[in-house]
Amino acid sequence: MPVPASLAVTDFGAIPGGHSDAAPAVGAALQSAASLEGPVVLRFPPGDYHxxxxxxxxxxxxxxxxxxxxxxxxxxxxxxxxxxxxxxxxxxxxxxxxxxxxxxxxxxxxxxxxxxxxxxxxxxxPTVVDATVVEAGVAAGWPFRVIRVPETTLFSVEGRSIRWHGEVLGSGAVAWEGRDSLEYTQIHDPFSGRTRRGPNPLFENVRSIEAVGHREIRIDYDHGEEPADLGLVYEMRLTxxxxxxxxxxxxxxxxxxxxxxxxxxxxxxxxxxxxxxxxxxxxxxxxxxxxxxxxxxxxxxxxxxxxxxxxxxxxxxxxxxxDPVNVHGTYLRVGGQPDRRTLELEYAHGETAGLPQFSPGDEIEIVNRETLQAIAWATVEGVQQPSGRDHTRPLRSITLTCGSDLPGDLADWTAVENVTRTPAVHIARNVFRNVPTRGVLVTTRRQVLIEENRFERPGMAGVYVSCDAGEWWESGPVRDLTVRGNEFVEPGGPAVFVDPRIARADSAHPVHHGVAVEGNRFVLGEVPALDATSTQGIRFRDNSIVRSGPEGWDVVLRACSDADIEHDVGELPLRIAEIR
Structure with a gap:
């Protein structure tokens, strides 16, 4: 093994602890590293680099x-x-x-x-404003709050409004700006350790706003009850x-x-x-x-x-x-079929387009969008698609040529997944906290092992398995998923939620297969440890369940077949709901 060449960004003018722009020096160091043959180590000596x-x-x-x-x-x-x-x-x-x-x-x-x-x-x-309510009450008949923002938050009070903004750049423009509650808010409660999405009352019925103290802002209201959100943090951002x-x-x-x-x-x-x-x-x-x-x-x-x-x-x-971790593929809608070997595909979700999806030799699966059942498989022979690096080609469409004949009339009701570009997944020994949504989302047909993680009060499920060809278009089915040795503490939804997005579940035609939930510890309110739909071959064994709230179903199965469910947890029988 050759000895790596060694470079440091300080060799190119970067000054640790300085306040000048280190970007030119860092760029030069990377260019130099790229010019060397063999392995290279590029070091950043300790210190701050702007x-x-x-x-x-x-x-x-x-x-x-x-x-x-x-x-x-x-x-x-x-x-x-x-x-x-x-x-x-x-x-x-x-x-x-x-x-x-x-x-x-x-x-x-x-x-x-x-x-x-x-x-x-x-x-x-940062482009998120974290505003903590540090004082709240009623003064002279008017409700008020005092909010505190971090040192890194820039703002100006303008009448009865606050303008949040980024830094002034070399062009003279600010990096970003917005007013009051911006476009999205979630609420963090440091005392309960929960974070949730919700409405923002900070800028409703405002009578006056003034900056008080160093990083504090007083907001008075022209009517309303005494605020009851002392200590909560309103996390506000653009979208x-x-x-x-x-x-x-x-x-x-x-x-x-x-x-x-x-x-x-x-x-x-x-x-x-x-x-x-x-x-x-x-x-x-x-x-x-x-x-x-x-x-x-x-x-x-x-x-x-x-x-x-x-x-x-x-x-x-x-x-x-x-979501902290999300693993998925992308379903593309079949918009046209010029002949039995050619498909015209479309990006259907507004937030994803312009990236290539296929290479010759890749295997594809064509599914019914409503049931997610496979209709046909094929090998990619040729493809016309965007490059992901420029806009010289259409960014929302892909033309795929297959190596064998396909069924006819596939347009408008089917979707295509590249099953070659699907990973095996190992998620282990992580901690998830202050999460408003799910902890882990995973939709891949290769082996998935989720083990020895701790999920602390996520707003929704701890582990979420979806697959849909109508909303987010995130593919595909799971075939071998093991969730073992994890701790789920008071999730806001089912701890493990297997939820394919289909019009109607049919146990004879499952979407997901081979889900094992074994050796986990669940501390739950009234949500189930496992809620699964259209899944074949579920195993639920050697888990412990502690209830911190009203008892609910421990396991909910909807149109699931060949399930192997351990019926006792300690000395108590498992509460199982089976919905056909």
Missing amino acids: LWPEAAPRRELYVSNTVGDDPRYRDKTIALLVEAMDDLVISGEGARLILHGIQTTFAVIDSRRVRIDGLEFDFAV TRDHPGALVLDSSGVTLSGLRFRFLHGFGVVAQGSRDVAIESCEFRTPPGSGRHTAGFADFVQFSGCSGRAVVRDCLFDGPHD
């Missing part, structure tokens, strides 16, 4: 579940770009990269055997996912290890069209003592159209605005 967008590389990219083909957001600004590089280690224990403006923290594109290790990423001005938080695109053998994500703007760490990606010992959490509670603008981690193995282990996920 990265501004003006000198950062930009690429036209189309990323799953973001802004689709909206031309306003074609170009992505990338603070740390690894492109067409093999055998690279980026090491940075003790180094903190502080991003300014709107950027993707890093992207690994068209690369192999890349490891990013030890870095901490944060934003100078456009204009950038991926980080991106692993069309790459293989990528490992993200020991990283600390203090804030991710946009859509989390997205692995797209990649093979063998591992995320290990990473921390997704705001800096302790910062007054911030939101570490992610949306999801934390998403695998879309990947293959090989997708691994997430020994991580902490704390404070996203959507």
Whole structure:
């Protein structure tokens, strides 16, 4: 094995602890690393590095579940770009990269055997406003609140309104701006350890607003009852996912290890069209003592159209605005069928378009969109599709040529999944907390093992298995899923929820197969430990269930066949509802 060449960003002018823009030096260091043959280690010595967008590389990219083909957001600004590089280690224990403006923290594109290790990423001005109610009451007959925002939040009071905004960039424009409750709110309760989506009362019936103290704002109201939300945190943001938080695109053998994500703007760490990606010992959490509670603008981690193995282990996920981990493929709607071997496919969801989905030799499955039952299989012989890197071709349509005849009249009622681009999944020893949604979403037909995780009071299910060709268009069915040795603490929905989105469930034609729920500990309110629909071969054994609220069903089965359910949990009989 050749000895790796060693470089440091300080060799190119980056100054740890300085406040000047380190982006030119970081870009030069990466270019130098790309020019060397053999393995390279690029080091960030300990200290802070500020990265501004003006000198950062930009690429036209189309990323799953973001802004689709909206031309306003074609170009992505990338603070740390690894492109067409093999055998690279980026090491940075003790180094903190502080991003300014709107950027993707890093992207690994068209690369192999890349490891990013030890870095901490944060934003100078996060794009989520965390407002804590620190005082509430009635004064002179008027209800009021005092809210406190973190040091990193920029704002101005303008009459009876607040303008939140990002930094002023070199162009003179602000990075982002919005007013009052912005476009979306979720509410975090530090005392109960729960985070939920809900209405925002902070800016209703406002009589006056004034800044008081250093980071505090008093809001008086012209009518209403005394506020009863002392201590709650209103997490407010805009809704456009204009950038991926980080991106692993069309790459293989990528490992993200020991990283600390203090804030991710946009859509989390997205692995797209990649093979063998591992995320290990990473921390997704705001800096302790910062007054911030939101570490992610949306999801934390998403695998879309990947293959090989997708691994997430020994991580902490704390404070996203959507799902911490989501693994899925993409169904494409069949919009036309010119002949028996040709399909005209369409991206159906507005947030996904412009990315390639197929290569010659890939295997596809065609399903009935209402039942998700397979109709036919074929091998891809040729494809005309967008590149994911430019807009010279149509961004919402794909023409697929198959190597054998297909059934006729497939247009409008069927969908296609690339079954070659589906990963095996291992999710182990992670902690999920302050989550408004599900903990783990997974839809892949290869082996899935979810083990030894702790799910603390997610707003919905702990583990969610969907598959739908009508809403999010996230494919596909599970065939071998094991959920074992996990702890589910008071989830807001079924702890394990197998929920294919079909018009009517039929036990003779199941969507999912081979789901084992074994050796888990469930602490539940009135929700079930397992709720499953249209699934064959469920095993539910050696689990323990503790009820913290009113008793409900322990297991709910809807149109499920060949289920093997252990009927006793300790000394108590299992409460099972079977709905045919």
